[in-house]
Amino acid sequence: xxxxxxxASALAVDxxxxxxxxxxxxxxxxxxxxxxxxxxxxxxxxxxxDESKVIIAGFDWIYIMGGWGKTLRDDIGVALKINxxxxxxxxxxxxxxxxxxxSSHATNNVDDFSEEEYLAGVSKRILxxxxxxxxxxxxxxxxxxxxxxxxxxxxxxxxxxxxxxVDENIVNLQFVDDNDEMVLQLINYSCHxxxxxxxxxxxxxxxxxxxxxxxxSKYGGTSIFLNGSAGDVSTRxxxxxxxxxxxxxxxxxxxxxxxxxxMTSVPHSGDTLNVISNMVPVAYVQIPGDAESEKIIxxxxxxxxxxxxxxxxxxxxxxxxxxxxxxxxxxxxxFISKLGGLESIFGKRKMEAEVQLLKIGEMGILxxxxxxxxxxxxxLKASAEIPLMVAGYANDYFGYLVEGAExxxxxxxxxxxxxxxxxxxxxxxxxxxxxxxxNL
Numbered sequence: 080x081x082x083x084x085x086x087a088s089a090l091a092v093d094x095x096x097x098x099x100x101x102x103x104x105x106x107x108x109x110x111x112x113x114x115x116x117x118x119x120x121x122x123x124x125x126x127x128x129d130e131s132k133v134i135i136a137g138f139d140w141i142y143i144m145g146g147w148g149k150t151l152r153d154d155i156g157v158a159l160k161i162n163x164x165x166x167x168x169x170x171x172x173x174x175x176x177x178x179x180x181x182s183s184h185a186t187n188n189v190d191d192f193s194e195e196e197y198l199a200g201v202s203k204r205i206l207x208x209x210x211x212x213x214x215x216x217x218x219x220x221x222x223x224x225x226x227x228x229x230x231x232x233x234x235x236x237x238x239x240x241x242x243x244x245v246d247e248n249i250v251n252l253q254f255v256d257d258n259d260e261m262v263l264q265l266i267n268y269s270c271h272x273x274x275x276x277x278x279x280x281x282x283x284x285x286x287x288x289x290x291x292x293x294x295x296s297k298y299g300g301t302s303i304f305l306n307g308s309a310g311d312v313s314t315r316x317x318x319x320x321x322x323x324x325x326x327x328x329x330x331x332x333x334x335x336x337x338x339x340x341x342m343t344s345v346p347h348s349g350d351t352l353n354v355i356s357n358m359v360p361v362a363y364v365q366i367p368g369d370a371e372s373e374k375i376i377x378x379x380x381x382x383x384x385x386x387x388x389x390x391x392x393x394x395x396x397x398x399x400x401x402x403x404x405x406x407x408x409x410x411x412x413x414f415i416s417k418l419g420g421l422e423s424i425f426g427k428r429k430m431e432a433e434v435q436l437l438k439i440g441e442m443g444i445l446x447x448x449x450x451x452x453x454x455x456x457x458x459l460k461a462s463a464e465i466p467l468m469v470a471g472y473a474n475d476y477f478g479y480l481v482e483g484a485e486x487x488x489x490x491x492x493x494x495x496x497x498x499x500x501x502x503x504x505x506x507x508x509x510x511x512x513x514x515x516x517x518n519l
Contacts, residue, residue, distance in 0.1 A: 084350035085439075086216035087254040089124040089263035089301035092208050094138075094201045095282055096177045099189040103141045103182030104174025105277035106411045111178075111188045116281035116323060117288050119176055121205060122303045124263040125212035126254070126439065128352045133165045133437060134209055135265070137303040139284040140170040144180040145448070145475030146428060151202050152474070155209050164356040167435065167446055170472040171304050173272045175283040180476070181424040184414070219254040219262050221347035221440060224340030228268070231339075232332040233317040235270030235309075237453065238404070239490050241316040241397055244453040245269070246308060249336045250468055252442060253344060254300075261300030265444070266291075266337060267468040269306065269453070271313035274329045276321035286314075289330030294337060302337075305444065305470035308456030310479050310492055315404065316397045349440020358431040359509050361477060361502035366416050375409040375494075408494035421497055432502070433474050434509050442466050445510055446473035449480040452492070455507055463514040480506060 095118045101111045119139045126133045134155055148168050156163035178185060179194050187193065227247045228234045237243030246269050254263040272285035284291070291302045318325055379402050386394040394402070418424055435446040443465045451471040460467050471480075478497030482504065496503075 085219055086127045087219045087263045088212040088215045090208060091120045091122045091301050092204050093118045094121050095119040096197050097189050097192060101178030101183035101185040101187055102175055103178035106407060106414060108277040110280055111185050112282055113280040116283040119282050122301050123208050124303055127216055131352045132161050133352055135167045135303055138170045139173050139288050140176045141172060141182045142170045142472050142476035143168050147198055148474055154206060158206055158210060159213055165354050168474050169305055169470060171272060171284060171287045172306050172472050173285045175275045175279055175285055217256060219256060222253040222344040223347040224251045224344035226336050226340035228336045231335040234329060234332050235312045236316045237311055238313040238315040239311055245312050246453060249340055251337060251340050261298045263300055264302040265305060266302055267305045267307050269308040269312045271309050273313050274318055274326040286326050286329035286333055289326055290333035293334045305468060306472055307469050308451040308453045310450035310452040312453060315400050347440055353438040356433055356435045357509050358433055359505050361430050361432045362499050363421050363497055364499050366420055369413055369416050372409045372413040376406055379406040404491045408491035411495050432477050432506050434506060436513050443514060444468045444470055445514060446470050448473055448475035449477040451480055455482055459510055462511045467514060
């Protein structure tokens with residue numbers, strides 16, 4: 080390939096904590112990790128044109144908090160002599176990764192190995208990796224693919240209404256060398272990776288980690304997952320059970336859809352990079368008093384008990400799962416309240432949410448610091464003047480970005496939303512302004 084256009088390099092780094100370290104993601108989980116189903120990884124890509132360079136790191140974590148993330152982004156910026164806004168950190172949102180950033184209430188059973196030590200070690204390994212990637216860049220050509228998951232099996236569904244809105248498309252952007260060998264692949268799909276439940280005590284990337292490992296072993300290179308509008312999309316209505324076997328089944332559906340997106344891919348136009356980043360002031364929502372959450376819990380328990388005792392009140396498996404999730408949301412909100420509020424869990428933080436747009440040729444990738452809802456993503460894509468991926472869980476975490484969340488809704492996402500409705504509206508409006516005709 081001639082020495083023009085984009086360069087790329089990529090690798091995956093094992094960042095599995097020692098067994099006995101807590102897992103994060105489920106308020107109802109009891110106990111700490113007892114083993115490793117598959118390694119926890121950070122998958123890192125370096126992309127460069129003649130003028131700029133971008134690092135994208137995808138973690139098998141529940142989310143990333145901005146304080147730690149900002150320090151790492153700044154350090155990478157210094158190491159590579161680039162603007163820290165050109166460093167993008169994302170999480171797959173596995174619920175079987177390490178319990179960090181307030182995502183677990185279990186006690187660490189690993190003597191002399193704290194969360195701070197774990198995070199410091201991860202930062203060190205990532206800094207070493209990006210220096211290696213910077214020295215191994217190679218010219219690439221780009222291909223893009225798109226495929227619906229549905230023909231290969233049921234994977235993600237709207238978790239509040241099985242017939243509700245959901246984006247069934249997997250979109251991928253492939254960076255390949257002269258021989259069409261994979262160097263880096265960015266994969267955008269929307270779904271909570273929750274084939275493993277709170278009873279699971281093994282570290283795992285869930286079906287996403289399973290699928291990415293399978294892809295990379297089959298096609299080479301490194302695949303990075305950008306979880307999209309997964310706020311209200313999960314395996315709640317599609318899973319047959321929660322088990323290792325179900326993780327493999329979902330992982331194979333996920334991988335097969337990506338395979339066909341690759342097989343039907345077309346050349347991607349453009350060989351330049353552009354990044355813009357805006358900060359939006361936000362505020363935490365006022366957590367209701369304990370009595371309100373306790374009332375919801377009692378009401379749900381009563382419904383479930385009546386359904387169990389009387390066949391006339393029988394509920395479908397899907398409805399039971401939905402009610403259990405609402406109860407879990409009320410329990411989570413009660414847990415936050417009893418601990419003293421959101422600041423008691425996440426600490427004092429700068430109340431600014433970053434909205435970031437990366438343009439790779441003709442494709443835009445919008446990164447948002449929380450859990451994006453399907454209707455919001457649909458609106459954003461309709462507002463964009465370029466083909467757009469929407470990626471949540473990026474650079475920081477401000478919970479569920481539910482537009483209109485305040486006002487008594489008892490869906491899980493609204494019950495545990497961190498931010499005021501006004502704050503979420505500001506984030507979405509800023510994103511629309513950034514994608515709707517801004518000259519990058």
